[in-house]
């Protein structure tokens with residue numbers, strides 16, 4: 375049987391080498407219980423001291439106590455070591471590499487229709503027009519009646535209407551406005567000439583969609599009323615618009631048209647931006663954008679019907695005016711060469727990021 379002193383030596387060697395292997399708190403605790411716990415190896419030796427003769431008890435006792443303290447200190451040191459290693463690992467992991475290139479921040483941009491709308495409004499603002507707005511849900515009276523489009527008049531067929539489920543005097547009387555023209559009357563009712571306004575806004579039609587028609591589009595209405603306003607003013611103003619938005623090289627012409635609220639009425643056409651007015655593409659194919667005519671209609675216009683001026687209380691002998699309404703999507707299509715209006719509202723970044 376080995377002496378207790380030898381056993382202490384052996385305990386020390388085993389304890390120290392095992393401690394060096396401990397990698398975490400659980401291993402440390404296991405180690406502590408194995409050597410210093412109530413049934414630990416060193417504890418058992420200390421207990422056995424009582425049965426030794428005095429001389430030997432002193433010698434072994436001193437050694438056992440030294441070992442107890444030494445192991446306690448070794449445990450504390452190993453704990454500190456592991457803690458330090460843990461902190462170092464955390465710092466390594468969290469270290470900033472300042473040479474790493476930054477992540478690009480995704481930046482939005484204005485929708486091509488919004489860009490075009492702003493350019494168009496800016497163009498007219500610089501010619502002295504003021505921007506005003508009106509409601510998208512409109513009364514029948516403003517959208518139709520006051521514009522000389524009475525109930526049962528065939529002119530109503532020009533606009534397939536989205537009615538709102540609301541009746542007044544037993545009749546449907548509210549709708550999603552089919553054009554921005556109701557704002558002509560709305561504005562004139564509350565103001566006296568001289569008037570120069572542009573009215574941007576969305577309009578809605580019960581429409582089967584195709585590449586140039588959608589059930590919703592954006593219009594800009596224009597209205598100028600004053601003494602001595604003539605068709606020359608209308609042509610001059612819109613010619614300047616074409617020059618600024620499409621460039622000085624575009625040809626334009628007015629053709630006769632019909633709107634119940636203007637007399638005379640005219641459509642404004644520009645030569646096709648795709649085939650340059652040829653009606654055919656370079657490879658000889660017919661141009662589908664202008665349907666091979668070489669011309670594209672960009673807006674409807676005319677001299678404000680005198681009856682409308684009289685209805686809002688103006689002296690129609692003294693005042694005259696002109697008005698127009700244009701579709702902004704159509705203008706954006708021509709400007710950016712987009713072939714289908716519906717693409718604008720599909721939220722496809724592959725299209726939108728190009729502008």
Ligand code: PHE
Pocket residue numbers: 552553554555595633636674675676697698699700
């Ligand atoms: N409101 C007409 C439309 O949609 C356009 C227009 C406005 C015509 C003003 C003449 C005068 O389609």
